[in-house]
Amino acid sequence: MSPPAAQPGVPGGRGSKVPPARKLLCMCSLSLCLTYLCYSLMGGTGPGALRSPAALPGTAAPRSPATLPGTALPGPPRSPAGFLGGSVAPDPSAAPARAGNSSREGAAGAWPRTPLAPGEVITAQSGAFERDPQESSTTDEELSRAGSPGSRGGGGSSSTTPDYGEKRLPQALIIGVKKGGTRALLEAIRAHPDVRAVGTEPHFFDRNYEKGLEWYRNVMPKTLDGQITMEKTPSYFVTNEAPRRIHSMAKDTKLIVVVRNPVTRAISDYTQTLSKKPEIPTFEVLAFKNRTLGLIDASWSAIRIGIYALHLENWLQYFPLSQILFVSGERLITDPAGEMAKVQDFLGLKRIVTEKHFYFNKTKGFPCLKKPEDSSAPRCLGKSKGRTHPKIDPDVIHRLRKFYKPFNVMFYQMTGQDFQWEQEESDK
Numbered sequence: 477m478s479p480p481a482a483q484p485g486v487p488g489g490r491g492s493k494v495p496p497a498r499k500l501l502c503m504c505s506l507s508l509c510l511t512y513l514c515y516s517l518m519g520g521t522g523p524g525a526l527r528s529p530a531a532l533p534g535t536a537a538p539r540s541p542a543t544l545p546g547t548a549l550p551g552p553p554r555s556p557a558g559f560l561g562g563s564v565a566p567d568p569s570a571a572p573a574r575a576g577n578s579s580r581e582g583a584a585g586a587w588p589r590t591p592l593a594p595g596e597v598i599t600a601q602s603g604a605f606e607r608d609p610q611e612s613s614t615t616d617e618e619l620s621r622a623g624s625p626g627s628r629g630g631g632g633s634s635s636t637t638p639d640y641g642e643k644r645l646p647q648a649l650i651i652g653v654k655k656g657g658t659r660a661l662l663e664a665i666r667a668h669p670d671v672r673a674v675g676t677e678p679h680f681f682d683r684n685y686e687k688g689l690e691w692y693r694n695v696m697p698k699t700l701d702g703q704i705t706m707e708k709t710p711s712y713f714v715t716n717e718a719p720r721r722i723h724s725m726a727k728d729t730k731l732i733v734v735v736r737n738p739v740t741r742a743i744s745d746y747t748q749t750l751s752k753k754p755e756i757p758t759f760e761v762l763a764f765k766n767r768t769l770g771l772i773d774a775s776w777s778a779i780r781i782g783i784y785a786l787h788l789e790n791w792l793q794y795f796p797l798s799q800i801l802f803v804s805g806e807r808l809i810t811d812p813a814g815e816m817a818k819v820q821d822f823l824g825l826k827r828i829v830t831e832k833h834f835y836f837n838k839t840k841g842f843p844c845l846k847k848p849e850d851s852s853a854p855r856c857l858g859k860s861k862g863r864t865h866p867k868i869d870p871d872v873i874h875r876l877r878k879f880y881k882p883f884n885v886m887f888y889q890m891t892g893q894d895f896q897w898e899q900e901e902s903d904k
């Protein structure tokens with residue numbers, strides 16, 4: 477894999493004088509802690525609540541003592557206070573925020589405000605709503621079929637699956653993020669002959685952990701020696717227990733995270749819920765705890781999932797950065813072959829999935845996989861992928877961008893990659 481470009485001015489960027497990884501993690505943790513303390517003090521999590529990042533619902537308690545409140549440390553690269561709660565004055569220097577992709581936008585709506593208890597699995601919601609086989613869709617029924625003794629498993633894996641080989645626990649996982657482009661990535665990597673993947677989402681490390689590793693193994697497709705077994709469950713990235721559980725299964729598990737501009741991701745998430753529950757409040761209503769004060773509701777899962785730095789901190793307690801690949805959800809659309817090259821390198825695979833596998837489908841508005849020689853149909857993702865987003869008030873988008881900015885900067889520092897979400901002129 478070609479290493480991410482060096483990022484001058486981004487401490488910890490792979491091109492700069494890199495401080496020891498641990499030191500960087502501690503600094504990031506503390507900065508995040510400070511950010512959240514500020515947010516809490518501004519009332520973001522309830523009156524008087526003083527909460528460290530660890531107290532953010534769904535975020536594991538960091539083990540690093542450096543993350544404890546009260547430790548004196550450098551703050552985030554830019555003071556987050558102005559972004560977090562309180563009245564955020566419009567930034568005249570910022571590019572005017574526009575509504576999302578107008579060509580793909582239409583209806584309005586919202587989803588229920590569902591503050592989660594600490595440790596609660598965020599995608600308990602997705603279990604209720606996501607039934608499309610191309611979404612976070614795996615039903616218990618599907619899984620029990622896939623995992624039942626004597627089944628071929630694969631939970632939706634290719635119909636050309638040969639019924640030989642062995643079921644193995646996955647060596648690589650797509651752990652997130654929800655609405656990041658995880659399905660597109662999984663379908664693309666499945667085109668590789670050395671990869672076998674479950675089509676549905678097993679949700680083992682969040683919802684089904686009690687079923688045990690044998691259940692999980694049985695859900696997997698059979699593989700031959702040298703083939704990699706994979707699955708994708710986007711909720712793992714925001715599940716407290718997932719890093720520890722995956723680490724205890726195999727500490728060398730390779731992890732892939734597809735990340736996308738958190739503002740667009742939030743709208744996409746909301747759009748999905750709206751499609752199932754048209755009666756829910758508008759995005760604009762749900763996004764704020766107090767709109768007059770400009771106080772973003774970070775307890776709303778659509779918002780919280782996008783605070784990537786916080787979630788990543790949890791993973792870095794268990795896995796080195798080198799074991800996690802961050803795929804750009806934006807580039808997965810504009811340059812799928814380029815992103816797939818990185819994925820194949822990361823997995824130690826020959827670069828077989830290349831530009832020859834993709835074409836841009838104008839009707840769909842997305843890249844699709846070219847039809848395999850033995851099949852009659854090209855493979856675009858289903859209608860639940862690439863939905864038209866509702867038009868969101870530009871002021872709300874502007875405020876959300878400001879809210880996420882310090883967290884994004886922190887995420888760039890932690891990963892050594894600049895995803896350039898601040899540079900985007902519109903939220904497509």
Ligand SMILES: Nc1ncnc2c1ncn2[C@@H]1O[C@H](COP(=O)(O)OS(=O)(=O)O)[C@@H](OP(=O)(O)O)[C@H]1O
Binds near residue numbers: 612655744
């Ligand atoms: N090739 C291709 N075709 C269609 N859609 C694509 C593709 N590549 C990326 N995307 C983007 O993937 C978004 C859905 O993300 P996920 O698959 O991670 O969603 S889910 O969490 O599994 O429900 C989906 O989000 P929305 O556009 O908001 O629907 C797409 O923007």
